[in-house]
Amino acid sequence: MLTIIIYNDTDDVQERLVLRLLRGIAGFGHVGVVQLSDAAHSWKPVKDQQQFLVFWNTRNGSIYNFLLKAGSEWMFSEHYQWLILLPEDLDPMAWLGGLRLYVNNEVVFCQPQAGGKFQLFEAWTPGDGFSFRKLDVAEWRPQTGMRFYDVGYKYDRRRDLGGFFFLVTTGDELPGDTEINHNVTTQNFLRGYSVDLWHVMQQRLNFTYKVRKTLFGVLQPDQVTWNGMVGELQASRAHVGIAPLRITTFRQRAIDYTIPTKVLQNRIYLRQPDVEASWNLYAEPFNAILWTCVLGFIFVVALSARLLHVVAARAHLTNEVVSSSDVFFDAFASLVQQSGTLNPETSSERLLWFFVYWTSVLLFTSYSAVLIALLTTVRPTLPFTDFESLLLRPDWNLVIVQNRALSDYLALAPEGSTLKKVWDKHVMSDPAKNRPVAMDAAVALVLQGKHALLVAEETMAVAMHMMPKEDAFKIIHTGKYFFNSPAAFSVPKNSPYLELFNHVLSRMRESGQMGRLLNKWNRELVQPPSDIYPSPGLTETFVLFLVLGVGILVSCGILISERIIVARSAPRATRPPSLDHSTTWVPTTARPNIGLRAP
Structure with a gap:
């Protein structure tokens, strides 16, 4: 050097x-x-x-x-x-x-x-x-x-700035990020994620400020100057821009950025199409393997109950006559929560049906819960999911709020590219309508139908929380992200405060303070249902069938115990030494009481 x-x-x-x-x-x-x-x-x-x-x-x-x-x-x-x-x-x-x-x-x-x-x-x-x-x-x-x-x-x-006065510029007032207190003229940020970051920086650096609201800014026709927030910084009319300003190559030619404070994820939102349920939805709660297991459940229960009853009858533990069809019908009836025809008499049979009934209840409950979720939150068929499929729907318009960097991604795309075609055919086909100034107007177009909105996910989440719930649930996204990019605070070129700001923000990120503030202001999004429903499979129900198997084994063990106990407790039957073949022999235990009384 x-x-x-x-x-x-x-x-x-x-x-x-x-x-x-x-x-x-x-x-x-x-x-x-x-x-x-x-x-x-x-x-x-x-x-x-x-x-x-x-x-x-x-x-x-x-x-x-x-x-x-x-x-x-x-x-x-x-x-x-x-x-x-x-x-x-x-x-x-x-x-x-x-x-x-x-x-x-x-x-x-x-x-x-x-x-x-x-x-x-x-x-x-x-x-x-x-x-x-x-x-x-x-x-x-x-x-x-x-x-x-x-x-x-x-x-x-050098972090003590001794009360230096910063002129701050910000873009559109974003709820939950850059809310302004309009009742004061200085120190006039109110609340939000970016505001919290700025106020922490103020405490550590000892400065004062005044914020002025403007637009985010777009590149002017001369391809050099900007308006809005970027233009204020480019002309050095402000010391710093406090807002989640998306980092783009075109903006970096005019201004500098701090380290990223968040990542903006963008989606395409549209009005939810009408949905129609089909009969095959009733088979979707269980997958093919689990449906096979359900059929096996009926067969195993019927077979186990029939074998237990046959063994119990031969051991003279029951006098009830039960057919194979009766056992099969009761196994199916237990699965659909209907009453059966059997009245088990032995403890082993009762224990078996106890396990069968509980297994059936859990299977039936799981099926009913998933079926209700399917019928109430079924995902509709979307007209398109990305820019390529949007080009196949000339009857649809794409809405982009003015003075946002998302316009640059499409408007400045190479000629002949998919993005440029979408800009020309679906945005500029009606620019007065498809490029509203306010977010409220853009959401109103989406609710009318045939208009899709490209916007940052968190911006749409805030808008949904502010609108009536019945309208919020009419809007869904296509399930894909587009142009995910970091956003940061901004300063003029050659700003002497850039590295000082970066130093404070880096310390906040390393200590976890930045992440905690982001979690504090993250709002719960209104999400459409997933393409994959929580359908239970063999893995989720293996323990359930395992319990049924244990119940069958325990029932068999109790049956063996019953037979041994009955066999030991009954007296031996005696047969006369000479007996006419026409006379019916009655075991001692089965002879009727002839009325003899004890003396």
């Missing part, structure tokens, strides 16, 4: 040696010497360099004039490093007036002191009309070398 030494017409060899010595101490690069002469000096090669060593000799005013010129060219910024050597008898604070040494300057002054010490200090001012502030940052002695002081980070030690 080349270092430029600026000096007067002087033959003081000692001063030149000191200058070179300081150059080496400060770690500057190779030296290029320029003898200052207003007649022969060209500014272009000087501005191409990034490091300057200047010997300020008050016996000649050309150095001071050179520094004034450098300030007017915004060379006292973070992009240029300066080391200015002062004479020992010069009071620097008396000579700094007129120099644009703002909070972003990288200028270090070096002045000889008594005892051979060189004192290095920096000086800056919060703004025009404010006195300069001085801070010693290091010292150099031939015996000990350079010693730096612990002065902290640059923008931490």
